[in-house]
Amino acid sequence: xxxxxxxxxxxxxxxxxxxxxxxxxxxxxxxxxxxxxxxxxxxxxxxxxxxxxxxxxxxxxxxxxxxxxxxxxxxxxxxxxxxxxxxxxxxxxxxxxxxxxxxxxxxxxxxxxxxxxxxxxxxxxxxxxxxxxxxxxxxxxxxxxxxxxxxxxxxxxxxxxxxxxxxxxxxxxxxxxxxxxxxx
Amino acid sequence: xxxxxxxxxxxxxxxxxxxxxxxxxxxxxxxxxxxxxxxxxxxxxxxxxxxxxxxxxxxxxxxxxxxxxxxxxxxxxxxxxxxxxxxxxxxxxxxxxxxxxxxxxxxxxxxxxxxxxxxxxxxxxxxxxxxxxxxxxxxxxxxxxxxxxxxxxxxxxxxxxxxxxxxxxxxxxxxxxxxxxxxx
DNA sequence: CGGTAATGTCTCAAAACAGAGACAAATAAC
DNA sequence: GTTATTTGTCTCTGTTTTGAGACATTACCG
Numbered sequence: 001x002x003x004x005x006x007x008x009x010x011x012x013x014x015x016x017x018x019x020x021x022x023x024x025x026x027x028x029x030x031x032x033x034x035x036x037x038x039x040x041x042x043x044x045x046x047x048x049x050x051x052x053x054x055x056x057x058x059x060x061x062x063x064x065x066x067x068x069x070x071x072x073x074x075x076x077x078x079x080x081x082x083x084x085x086x087x088x089x090x091x092x093x094x095x096x097x098x099x100x101x102x103x104x105x106x107x108x109x110x111x112x113x114x115x116x117x118x119x120x121x122x123x124x125x126x127x128x129x130x131x132x133x134x135x136x137x138x139x140x141x142x143x144x145x146x147x148x149x150x151x152x153x154x155x156x157x158x159x160x161x162x163x164x165x166x167x168x169x170x171x172x173x174x175x176x177x178x179x180x181x182x183x184x
Numbered sequence: 185x186x187x188x189x190x191x192x193x194x195x196x197x198x199x200x201x202x203x204x205x206x207x208x209x210x211x212x213x214x215x216x217x218x219x220x221x222x223x224x225x226x227x228x229x230x231x232x233x234x235x236x237x238x239x240x241x242x243x244x245x246x247x248x249x250x251x252x253x254x255x256x257x258x259x260x261x262x263x264x265x266x267x268x269x270x271x272x273x274x275x276x277x278x279x280x281x282x283x284x285x286x287x288x289x290x291x292x293x294x295x296x297x298x299x300x301x302x303x304x305x306x307x308x309x310x311x312x313x314x315x316x317x318x319x320x321x322x323x324x325x326x327x328x329x330x331x332x333x334x335x336x337x338x339x340x341x342x343x344x345x346x347x348x349x350x351x352x353x354x355x356x357x358x359x360x361x362x363x364x365x366x367x368x
Numbered sequence: 369c370g371g372t373a374a375t376g377t378c379t380c381a382a383a384a385c386a387g388a389g390a391c392a393a394a395t396a397a398c
Numbered sequence: 399g400t401t402a403t404t405t406g407t408c409t410c411t412g413t414t415t416t417g418a419g420a421c422a423t424t425a426c427c428g
Binding site for chain 1: 202321327356357
């Protein structure tokens with residue numbers, strides 16, 4: 001019986017990443033908790049989603065900052081950021097999904113969006129640097145690199161969940177495909 | 185006022201692809217139709233989902249078959265299959281999503297699964313052929329290639345929806361990244 | 369062991385969602 | 399222009415989801 005609140009948030013991120021409008025019952029189930037308990041911690045769906053947002057920010061920001069600090073070489077930084085995204089799993093997927101959907105109205109004034117911009121900014125700076133020094137192909141745009149980055153991470157997470165690819169190899173495959181895919 | 189039923193199915197695929205449990209109201213909204221009209225064509229969510237499944241099968245199968253028929257060169261076939269997936273858009277995304285989720289219990293006895301296997305089989309054959317002739321890197325598995333394929337298509341569709349990458353360039357980017365990403 | 373905090377069970381009421389009837393309005397067909 | 403078909407509006411009913419109170423049960427702490 002330890003940190004139920006965190007359990008529920010983690011479960012919610014997993015569930016909502018796959019099914020945004022899933023009933024809270026499913027979240028409770030995934031967290032191995034009754035719906036009644038979930039409601040003791042969160043007034044409702046909105047509050048739960050807000051906690052998810054916070055957790056994703058915290059987690060992704062931390063992982064990405066670590067990755068950046070790991071080296072001065074932007075290529076190594078990029079590689080570690082990819083691994084960081086994979087390690088964050090659904091937290092990264094759902095986070096970027098939330099902020100790149102058509103419905104989402106992005107505004108730097110919104111604190112959540114600002115935080116997302118901060119995470120994204122780190123990443124963006126590395127890309128720009130690599131493209132300036134000619135490591136990344138000039139045929140593609142930085143925006144596409146960003147999309148591919150998320151796409152490869154999502155594919156890796158799917159593969160992990162599906163189980164058809166050995167978990168140990170996944171990160172290698174991901175970096176192989178992503179790095180080649182951006183012209184390295 | 186023409187083919188409302190098809191309109192609704194197309195809208196449903198778009199909506200459910202992003203939010204599987206979205207209320208039918210949202211589908212009706214996307215189709216520019218009232219919920220009452222939707223209910224005249226579909227008894228309920230299940231029937232609508234079944235129609236989506238059929239439409240996705242029809243559409244994807246057709247597009248992939250065309251791509252296969254376009255050439256004898258497996259590499260050209262693969263390239264055209266990627267473009268076909270992008271053209272199918274949410275139809276392809278949702279289709280593959282439905283059949284690769286953890287919840288989904290795959291069974292060849294189910295007609296829908298059999299149809300998916302048929303589409304996937306075409307694709308799989310091309311991959312195997314390319315890997316046998318050494319065109320695709322031996323470092324990665326056919327399963328990973330399949331995951332990456334879906335991932336790149338999803339990324340392309342997201343980029344298109346997000347609008348941050350010029351639509352004309354998207355397919356080029358997608359093929360560039362995917363082909364390099366599998367070692368071509 | 370005893371006390372406290374967290375969780376589960378049962379229950380109920382409000383809200384959201386789903387489905388369909390009845391008829392008006394709009395659209396297409398002739 | 400008249401008729402038939404389709405769609406929209408309003409309405410109602412049943413179901414699912416949501417949220418919370420009251421109390422039993424279980425886990426944790428000293």
